[in-house]
Amino acid sequence: MENVKKCHSRASSKEGRFFIFWISYVVLIRSSLAQLEKFFEALGRRVAGNPKKTALFAVLCVVLSGIGLIRLNREVRSAKLFVPSESEAEIALKEGKQFFKNSLNTRLEEIVFLPKNGSNVLCIDCLKEAVKVIQMAKNISGYRDLCKKGPEFLRKVPMLFNRVEMCSMLNPIEFLTGRENEDITFKKFKRALSTTSDLMSNGRAAIFNFKSGLAGFRFKGKKGRPIATAMRVEIYLQQGKNESHMNQVMKWEREFLKTIQDAADRSKHITVTYSAERSLDDAINDSSSKDMSLISMTFAIMITFSCLMLTKFINPVRGHAWLAFSGVLSTGMGIFAGIGISVLLGVPFISLVGVVPFLVVSIGIDDMFIIVDEFDRQSKSNIPINRVSFALSKVGATITMTTVTDIIAFIASATSAFPAVRYFCFYAALCIGLEFLLQITFFVAMLSFDSRRIFANRSDCCPTVHVPDRTCCKLPNQFSWSQKLLHIYGKTLLSRLGKLLVCIFTIGLFVFGLYGCLNVNNEFNRKTLTPKGSHYSHYLNAFESNFPQTVPVSIQITRRVNYSDAKVRQQISELPEIAYNTGYYLSQNFTWTFYFNDLVSQFNFDADGEFFQKVVNFFSSSSSI
Numbered sequence: 001m002e003n004v005k006k007c008h009s010r011a012s013s014k015e016g017r018f019f020i021f022w023i024s025y026v027v028l029i030r031s032s033l034a035q036l037e038k039f040f041e042a043l044g045r046r047v048a049g050n051p052k053k054t055a056l057f058a059v060l061c062v063v064l065s066g067i068g069l070i071r072l073n074r075e076v077r078s079a080k081l082f083v084p085s086e087s088e089a090e091i092a093l094k095e096g097k098q099f100f101k102n103s104l105n106t107r108l109e110e111i112v113f114l115p116k117n118g119s120n121v122l123c124i125d126c127l128k129e130a131v132k133v134i135q136m137a138k139n140i141s142g143y144r145d146l147c148k149k150g151p152e153f154l155r156k157v158p159m160l161f162n163r164v165e166m167c168s169m170l171n172p173i174e175f176l177t178g179r180e181n182e183d184i185t186f187k188k189f190k191r192a193l194s195t196t197s198d199l200m201s202n203g204r205a206a207i208f209n210f211k212s213g214l215a216g217f218r219f220k221g222k223k224g225r226p227i228a229t230a231m232r233v234e235i236y237l238q239q240g241k242n243e244s245h246m247n248q249v250m251k252w253e254r255e256f257l258k259t260i261q262d263a264a265d266r267s268k269h270i271t272v273t274y275s276a277e278r279s280l281d282d283a284i285n286d287s288s289s290k291d292m293s294l295i296s297m298t299f300a301i302m303i304t305f306s307c308l309m310l311t312k313f314i315n316p317v318r319g320h321a322w323l324a325f326s327g328v329l330s331t332g333m334g335i336f337a338g339i340g341i342s343v344l345l346g347v348p349f350i351s352l353v354g355v356v357p358f359l360v361v362s363i364g365i366d367d368m369f370i371i372v373d374e375f376d377r378q379s380k381s382n383i384p385i386n387r388v389s390f391a392l393s394k395v396g397a398t399i400t401m402t403t404v405t406d407i408i409a410f411i412a413s414a415t416s417a418f419p420a421v422r423y424f425c426f427y428a429a430l431c432i433g434l435e436f437l438l439q440i441t442f443f444v445a446m447l448s449f450d451s452r453r454i455f456a457n458r459s460d461c462c463p464t465v466h467v468p469d470r471t472c473c474k475l476p477n478q479f480s481w482s483q484k485l486l487h488i489y490g491k492t493l494l495s496r497l498g499k500l501l502v503c504i505f506t507i508g509l510f511v512f513g514l515y516g517c518l519n520v521n522n523e524f525n526r527k528t529l530t531p532k533g534s535h536y537s538h539y540l541n542a543f544e545s546n547f548p549q550t551v552p553v554s555i556q557i558t559r560r561v562n563y564s565d566a567k568v569r570q571q572i573s574e575l576p577e578i579a580y581n582t583g584y585y586l587s588q589n590f591t592w593t594f595y596f597n598d599l600v601s602q603f604n605f606d607a608d609g610e611f612f613q614k615v616v617n618f619f620s621s622s623s624s625i
Contacts, residue, residue, distance in 0.1 A: 067342055105238065320372055
């Protein structure tokens with residue numbers, strides 16, 4: 001019995017502590033809500049008592065916030081937006097650029113040729129047009145100064161297909177001039193494939209460039225006609241060293257896009273698709289700029305919807321036509337102020353910010369309807385100040401909680417590793433917060449003016465015109481068709497059939513959502529960021545249809561090592577096994593030490609110690625690499 005009493009007393013003490021905790025929690029929440037109600041009642045009374053000063057002060061603050069737009073810095077570079085900052089790859093890339101300036105500071109411009117008639121892009125007419133287009137790109141002003149120069153060892157190589165060309169590029173038909181007949185063209189193709197001693201401007205033999213630049217390349221027929229379904233040309237430019245140099249590069253790329261577009265329009269035998277390093281950024285920018293018309297349309301629709309919903313045609317005294325316009329205006333002011341302050345704080349403006357107005361408008365309109373609905377529930381006999389303050393005290397805590405939860409959600413998301421997500425969340429959180437402040441100041445001031453109009457029995461559309469109040473002092477919700485429809489909807493929902501349908505719909509929605517989560521595609525697809533019909537969209541279709549989609553793998557050694565040690569070189573040669581053993585790598589050998597060791601073995605050189613530099617010099621100048 002004593003043990004039972006002890007257990008009972010312990011259970012009672014636990015239940016007692018939990019009960020005390022729960023009561024304390026409830027008291028804390030209720031006292032907090034009571035304090036919020038007092039705060040919003042006092043705020044409503046202060047604003048309603050001084051509506052002109054409040055509205056002017058709010059407008060002045062918004063105008064001052066908009067000054068920050070002068071410093072608008074639009075970030076459109078996809079590498080700065082969609083690459084996780086401080087990731088291992090990003091850190092390695094920054095470190096590697098200090099040592100591998102030539103290979104990691106390169107901008108890529110591409111041209112893809114497709115045959116219009118037939119399936120061979122290497123026909124004589126196609127080749128002549130392709131050579132002409134490539135030459136037009138090289139003749140663009142500033143190309144020789146901005147291009148990436150060929151490897152240093154090419155200056156010592158005795159056999160080059162084009163010794164005049166000093167800029168590096170992947171051009172499978174670099175050995176053609178465009179004036180050859182069919183027989184000479186075939187002979188040049190066969191000679192290019194038969195030797196690895198003649199090199200192209202990128203330091204590689206023709207056979208390697210054919211693999212990268214010609215899709216489906218082969219010889220056909222007795223004469224051995226070269227055939228390919230598509231041809232790719234890569235032009236390499238230097239990355240901007242400073243702002244002035246970067247402006248020159250961007251200007252050249254604009255001229256490149258225009259020149260190739262003109263050439264594509266005049267081509268009769270080939271379809272020319274093209275891309276510059278800036279094309280993806282331009283595509284994202286073009287996609288976002290089209291949202292401006294949608295944003296304008298959204299505000300127009302919201303103004304129309306709000307006015308129609310808050311206008312009462314039967315009794316114009318109880319309507320809120322101009323107040324609805326003020327509510328949408330208040331939301332727009334919050335968006336304008338939020339963007340201005342964000343820019344002033346140095347947050348880059350990105351295309352995703354174009355989504356913020358749609359988001360904030362929906363939240364602002366919801367807050368407006370909540371405030372107006374509670375205002376309409378108050379008796380008209382109340383003086384305007386009391387009516388406004390009482391309505392705000394009842395709904396102030398509600399809209400505060402929803403606003404705070406939205407802001408916390410975006411602040412939490414602002415910790416994302418992706419810069420684009422961080423910037424977007426910062427803009428969204430600030431715009432939502434300022435929209436809330438304007439709702440409880442500027443909009444409440446407008447509500448005070450509207451309350452005085454209703455008290456004086458004036459029309460909502462023409463506030464200077466006096467009209468009779470058909471509902472006298474009764475609450476307008478008693479005459480609302482929406483209330484009647486919601487009453488019917490509630491009765492239907494609580495019926496047995498309604499409950500069954502809700503359960504079935506909920507389960508089905510959960511299963512469908514679960515299936516979608518399990519099959520989500522997080523692939524970075526450039527097509528989704530590109531407007532249909534743009535030059536970049538055509539390029540992606542042509543490139544992805546004819547050339548393998550590969551991802552380059554870089555293994556960097558940035559610490560000082562002793563390359564003259566044969567064991568060190570062997571270990572470096574074995575590094576590709578890391579990528580090759582994954583099963584996704586296409587080529588096993590891609591380190592210079594592999595070819596260097598092969599040269600040492602072939603000629604039986606002693607490359608260790610003091611002889612290493614001599615062998616390296618021979619390796620760099622050799623035409624057999």
